[in-house]
Amino acid sequence: xxxxxxxxxxxxxxxxxxxxxxxxxxxxxxxxxxxxxxxxxxxxxxxxxxxxxxxxxxxxxxxxxxxxxxxxxxxxxxxxxxxxxxxxxxxxxxxxxxxxxxxxxxxxxxxxxxxxxxxxxxxxxxxxxxxxxxxxxxxxxxxxxxxxxxxxxxxxxxxxxxxxxxxxxxxxxxxxxxxxxxxxxxxxxxxxxxxxxxxxxxxxxxxxxxxxxxxxxxxxxxxxxxxxxxxxxxxxxxxxxxxxxxxxxxxxxxxxxxxxxxxxxxxxxxxxxxxxxxxxxxxxxxxxxxxxxxxxxxxxxxxxxxxxxxx
Amino acid sequence: xxxxxxxxxxxxxxxxxxxxxxxxxxxxxxxxxxxxxxxxxxxxxxxxxxxxxxxxxxxxxxxxxxxxxxxxxxxxxxxxxxxxxxxxxxxxxxxxxxxxxxxxxxxxxxxxxxxxxxxxxxxxxxxxxxxxxxxxxxxxxxxxxxxxxxxxxxxxxxxxxxxxxxxxxxxxxxxxxxxxxxxxxxxxxxxxxxxxxxxxxxxxxxxxxxxxxxxxxxxxxxxxxxxxxxxxxxxxxxxxxxxxxxxxxxxxxxxxxxxxxxxxxxxxxxxxxxxxxxxxxxxxxxxxxxxxxxxxxxxxxxxxxxxxxxxxxxxxxxxxxxxxxxxxxxxxxxxxxxxxxxxxxxxxxxxxxxxxxxxxxxxxxxxxxxxxxxxxxxxxxxxxxxxxxxxxxxxxxxxxxxxxxxxxxxxxxxxxxxxxxxxxxxxxxxxxxxxxxxxxxxxxxxxxxxxxxxxxxxxxxxxxxxxxxxxxxxxxxxxxxxxxxxxxxxxxxxxxxxxxxxxxxxxxxxxxxxxxxxxxxxxxxxxxxxxxxxxxxxxxxxxxxxxxxxxxxxxxxxxxxxxxxxxxxxxxxxxxxxxxxxxxxxxxxxxxxxxxxxxxxxxxxxxxxxxxxxxxxxxxxxx
Numbered sequence: 001x002x003x004x005x006x007x008x009x010x011x012x013x014x015x016x017x018x019x020x021x022x023x024x025x026x027x028x029x030x031x032x033x034x035x036x037x038x039x040x041x042x043x044x045x046x047x048x049x050x051x052x053x054x055x056x057x058x059x060x061x062x063x064x065x066x067x068x069x070x071x072x073x074x075x076x077x078x079x080x081x082x083x084x085x086x087x088x089x090x091x092x093x094x095x096x097x098x099x100x101x102x103x104x105x106x107x108x109x110x111x112x113x114x115x116x117x118x119x120x121x122x123x124x125x126x127x128x129x130x131x132x133x134x135x136x137x138x139x140x141x142x143x144x145x146x147x148x149x150x151x152x153x154x155x156x157x158x159x160x161x162x163x164x165x166x167x168x169x170x171x172x173x174x175x176x177x178x179x180x181x182x183x184x185x186x187x188x189x190x191x192x193x194x195x196x197x198x199x200x201x202x203x204x205x206x207x208x209x210x211x212x213x214x215x216x217x218x219x220x221x222x223x224x225x226x227x228x229x230x231x232x233x234x235x236x237x238x239x240x241x242x243x244x245x246x247x248x249x250x251x252x253x254x255x256x257x258x259x260x261x262x263x264x265x266x267x268x269x270x271x272x273x274x275x276x277x278x279x280x281x282x283x284x285x286x287x288x289x290x291x292x293x294x295x296x297x298x299x300x301x302x303x304x305x306x307x308x309x310x311x
Numbered sequence: 312x313x314x315x316x317x318x319x320x321x322x323x324x325x326x327x328x329x330x331x332x333x334x335x336x337x338x339x340x341x342x343x344x345x346x347x348x349x350x351x352x353x354x355x356x357x358x359x360x361x362x363x364x365x366x367x368x369x370x371x372x373x374x375x376x377x378x379x380x381x382x383x384x385x386x387x388x389x390x391x392x393x394x395x396x397x398x399x400x401x402x403x404x405x406x407x408x409x410x411x412x413x414x415x416x417x418x419x420x421x422x423x424x425x426x427x428x429x430x431x432x433x434x435x436x437x438x439x440x441x442x443x444x445x446x447x448x449x450x451x452x453x454x455x456x457x458x459x460x461x462x463x464x465x466x467x468x469x470x471x472x473x474x475x476x477x478x479x480x481x482x483x484x485x486x487x488x489x490x491x492x493x494x495x496x497x498x499x500x501x502x503x504x505x506x507x508x509x510x511x512x513x514x515x516x517x518x519x520x521x522x523x524x525x526x527x528x529x530x531x532x533x534x535x536x537x538x539x540x541x542x543x544x545x546x547x548x549x550x551x552x553x554x555x556x557x558x559x560x561x562x563x564x565x566x567x568x569x570x571x572x573x574x575x576x577x578x579x580x581x582x583x584x585x586x587x588x589x590x591x592x593x594x595x596x597x598x599x600x601x602x603x604x605x606x607x608x609x610x611x612x613x614x615x616x617x618x619x620x621x622x623x624x625x626x627x628x629x630x631x632x633x634x635x636x637x638x639x640x641x642x643x644x645x646x647x648x649x650x651x652x653x654x655x656x657x658x659x660x661x662x663x664x665x666x667x668x669x670x671x672x673x674x675x676x677x678x679x680x681x682x683x684x685x686x687x688x689x690x691x692x693x694x695x696x697x698x699x700x701x702x703x704x705x706x707x708x709x710x711x712x713x714x715x716x717x718x719x720x721x722x723x724x725x726x727x728x729x730x731x732x733x734x735x736x737x738x739x740x741x742x743x744x745x746x747x748x749x750x751x752x753x754x755x756x757x758x759x760x761x762x763x764x765x766x767x768x769x770x771x772x773x774x775x776x777x778x779x780x781x782x783x784x785x786x787x788x789x790x791x792x793x794x795x796x797x798x799x800x801x802x803x804x805x806x807x808x809x810x811x812x813x814x815x816x817x818x819x820x821x822x823x824x825x826x827x828x829x830x831x832x833x834x835x836x837x838x839x840x841x842x843x844x845x846x847x848x849x850x851x852x853x854x855x856x857x858x859x860x861x862x863x864x865x866x867x868x869x870x871x872x873x874x875x876x877x878x879x880x881x882x883x884x885x886x887x888x889x890x891x892x893x894x895x896x897x898x899x900x901x902x903x904x905x906x907x908x909x910x911x912x913x914x915x916x917x918x919x920x921x922x923x924x925x926x927x928x929x930x931x932x933x934x
Contacts, residue, residue, distance in 0.1 A: 007850075052763070099753040100588055120760040129444065129755045140887035147879050155872070190822055193884055193892050197829065197899065200880030204873035208840070211869045239843040242789065246782050246839070247832035253778030254828055259770035261436065261821050269829070 008234045013226045016286035023171060023283055030178020037181045042188035042264075043123060045137070047093030047130030049106055050123045052086065056116035059087040067109040081260070087114075093127040137192045144196050145169065148203060156210060158297035164288035165206045168279040172202045175275045176268050190265040198272025201247070205240055205280035212236050213285070214298050221295035228295075229285045237281075244277045313856040313923035315916055323916045326908070327803055333810035336419040336430040342375065343394040343761075344416035346580075347384040347401065347409050348560045350736075354382030366405065372397045378416075383562070387416050391761050410560035413439065413580030413761060431813045432563060433579075434820030434891060435757070437771070439764035440579040441587065442890075444755035445552070447572045452544030452749035453489050453537055454482055460491045460512065460530065467511050468493070473504050476525075490515075490531035497525050504528045541572070547748035549574055554744035555591055565818075569889060573754065582760065590740065594747045595689040596642035597738075601674070602682040602714060603633040624686060626711040634684050634711070639674045640667040648742035650735045651726060655715075657735040658728040659742065668723025675720045685727050687712045687738070712738070771824035778828045779805070782835060790842055792932035796921070797838040800914045804834045807905040812898070822895035830902030836873065837910030840866040845933060855931045856922060863915055870911065874903045 043050045061078050064087065068076035077090040089110070094102060103124050110117050125133075152165045173195045180187055212232035216223070223231075251273065255266035347363055349355060356379070363384060364377050374397065375387040388394040398411050415438060417430055435442050457480040464478050476494040493508070495501055501519045505528045508517045515530040532540070545568060552574060553566045565577040581587055606618040612631050617623040624632045644667030651660035663671060674683075689708045713729040730738065782801065786794035808827060812819060845862035853861060877899065884896035922928055 054762075099756050100592075103756055104585065118760060118762070119758065120763040122756070122758040124756045126446075126754040128446075136887045140883055143887070144880055144883040147883065148876065151875065151879060189888070189892050190825075190895075193822060193888065193895050196880040196884050197877070200877035201833070203876040204836070207872045207876060208869045211872060235847070236843075239839050242839045242843070243836045246785060246835040247829075249781040249785060250778035250828045250832035253774045253781060254825055257770055257774035257777055258821075258825065259767060261767060262771075262774075262825055265822065265825060 008237055010234055011230055012233050012281060013230050013286060013289055016282065019282040019286065026175055026178070027171065030174050030181070033178050033181040037184065039177065039181055039187040040184040042186045043090070043125045043130065044189045045130050045134040047125045047127035049089070049091035049102055051089040051106055051110065051119060052121040053110060053117045053119045055085045055087060055114050058084040060113060061087065063113045064089065064110060067113050068106070071105045071109040093130060095127055099124045099126055133189065137189070140192065140196065141173070144199055148199065158293065160288045160291035160293040160297055161210055163291050164284040165203060165210070167287050168206050168284035169199055169203050171279045171283055172198055172272050172275040176271045179271050180268070185267060186264055188264055190262065191268045194265045194268035195272065198269060198276060201273060202276030202280060205276060206284040208239065209233055209236050209280055209285060217295040217298045221299065225289055225294050229289055233281055233285060240277060240281065244273060247273055313859055313919050315919040315923065319912060320916050323912050326807070330807045330810035333428060333813050334806045336417055336423055336428045337809050337813060339418040341415040341417050341430065342387045343391045344388065344414045345386045345394055345397050345401070346412045346414040346562045347386065348382070350408055350410055355379050355384040360384050363401065367397055367400065370400045372400055385414065385416050391765050395761065412561045414562040429813065431809070432816060432818045434818040434823065434894060435577055435579060435759055436821045436891060437764050437768045437819065438579050439759045439761035440577065441581040442757040443576040443588065443591070443753060444569070445574045445576065445751040446754040447545050447548050447574060448750040448752065449541040449544060449572045450482065453532070453540050454480065455749070456540050457482070457489060457491055463511060464491060464493060464508060467507055468504065471507055473507060474499055475504065488531055489537055490529050492527050492529040494524065495526045495528065499526065501526050501528055544749040545572060548751060551745045551747050552576060552591060558740050558744055559587060559590065574751065582758070588753065592751055592753065593689065593741060594750050595687065595741050597742065598641050598686040598688060599639040600634040600684050600686060601639065601678060602684050603635050604681065606633050608633050624709060624711045626714070632684060632711045632714065634686070640670055642742060645742050648739045650739045653726050653728050655728040657730055657732045658726045659730065659735050659739045660726050661742070663723040672720065672722035675717050678717055679720065680716060682714050682716050684711045685713045686710070767821050771821050775824060775828050779831055782831055786835065789934055791934045793842055794934065796914055796917050797835065799917065800838065800909045801831060801834055803913055804905050804909040805831065807909060808898070808902055811901050811905065817897050818894060820891035820894040822891045823898045826895045826898030826902065830898065830906060833877065834902065834906030834910060837870045837906055838914060840869050841910070842933060845931070849931065855928045858931065859918055859922060863911070867911070870907065874907055878903050
């Protein structure tokens, strides 16, 4: 079996303006959504309480909410998830109480309304811990990007390729964040992990294509750069698609079978992998091309002597 | 001809055999089990095991088997529901003698366990349990140090007859950093005071200052000293928490420092957090003091002030007691404490260190027939409302738990009596575990029920199996024989990964399982890069064997490169992540190493073995 029996000859580069426009729209939309809607941060980052309980009979959501309010909690969110006999409670952080006190009160309130409730999961995160996790997540992303920039700068000898790789690497996590913002999917620590993995994977594709660009230039340095870039993408296309299909198989398995804990994680990976495939094919090389990449930049022909530099 | 060095074959075979052994215990899975230990810390023997087994039989709770491991009895069950049923039955009826904990027992045959091979431990999200994150009040620890300096200064200046107005401790936030300040009268000899303090504490920065209120001498801690003190407090608390956790009888607990001033406590199988938190977070110590028999209690209560050299306390029933100010012994001089049945009812049998023993000997010799008191000091945090705002503050509760007449001379071993059974047990536990050097409070608590844990495992494993099968089938269809080779290599990769995780005893969490699944997906990439290269070479007319060699050689740089990028992500996650996220990072990074090894060396060895020796190879079954 083969996706492409013959070597494909798709002219990727000639349509690049279209993809620039699409990506620009996606980026502006994502950043706009992040700025206006923000992310639906899970208690990992905000602090607060999250409870999941299984009940013997259908949950009386309103009664639980009232009881929580009576126990002194502001804005309790009580909802049903899974079946009507599974209830999820979410409370905002409360500076004035100790973690131990909060837990005791929530449990009490729940058991007062639903005596047979089995608390399956109860997380109480102090506001300070939430703040710190938020900071460390931002640091992790920043730091990963810095390291990757350094890697790219060292790896490709010309800034033209580096620029392409950096834009592609920024493109994918922003899109993931944008979609999480628009859909208000809960954003927890695992999603941060997924985004970092996406950054790694997306760069991986770009690197493989750039590797091939270098090889093509080495092979025939007289060809116009646009042709070389198209060749490189076409020659690696079946690998790109094959790898993505296989990775998507496992991510889909995770998404549908991994349960609610891994849902956000799997969704982020799924979006990121699709975006990464697109950006490494259409964006990273195109930017290098528009930055004026030629064989000369990849393999400088004449070694300059000191005399050449003289005016 | 296609060749591959013999030592490389040997290396691949050796690594795989070792990996298979280490990964083996994981394939058997685990049964839910109940761990039972004796409350008095004596090891479980066959008689005790038979007793528990008999009790469960009597109750009609079906268990699979029982065995004693390192003094702990493990009872296996077919499912979590029965396990919980058994726990409740034992807890309700045999509570005074035994402590139970939910646990897991490997289904691996005994000979595997005897070889020291263990499955990788499961994280809390997979087995259920309690995760507590404690914040250590490091400034409180510095405050305690300053208070002890303050006491020293008072004593020294008193002895040297150097007058002062007052001595105060100043902590961060005031107009000077952490230190102690001696306030002097305008005409006092500041230089003499300064020299006295310098002689006492040469490490402190002692200087004379002029405050609005008059001259003062201040001794300031250096940043290094503050840091050292905070570190000490955290280390000390870590030890104490570890001891207390051990006293709880939980199986495979984790107590770890996280960041600078946090301590993580993970208690697998623990559900009811109230009792546990009560014991873990308690800041308690003991003091032994003589009772002031001369002073009048009534007068002291009326005046609200104790006579000179004495201090007013209350006993358990709220009655006032007058005790002497000099300490005989404090809780940190204890070396062991055990509950004991004494003539006067339940008590705690205490052992002191050499210095404490000497002091006790001296005191009891001089005070035979006089009463001695044991003061229990407990610090806790409580939320109070001040001017409509809720604030948390530290409360110190001091009460006399026992007053007894010194009936004989003793030194390092004696008993504290006059307690109830449960008081004696808690006191012994807290004394044994040591006191906390600085108050701690809970910053985060996560509890996962056992059924949710079981569900998480089930879902994770299902996703793993389905995902792997999907990849296997797809690879076989797409690359035919080469696809099957890739499948074998992938399987070897998972085995290798499982072996590494088992060897490292890294706890497997749900994100960790996700990491394994992703590794399977990503490990394919290396094979795909190689196979696509081989196909390309074949297309341009290279002979099959040369194509295989060229495929491996030309794909190498792309494989190495693409793995470096994922490794960067993995390492960053490891540095910044905690808990389950760190688990994911470990799996991701190890997965890169194992997939490089299996794809580059493993599949090359296999393919060379299959095709290398064939002289007339004209076609490759690569799809």
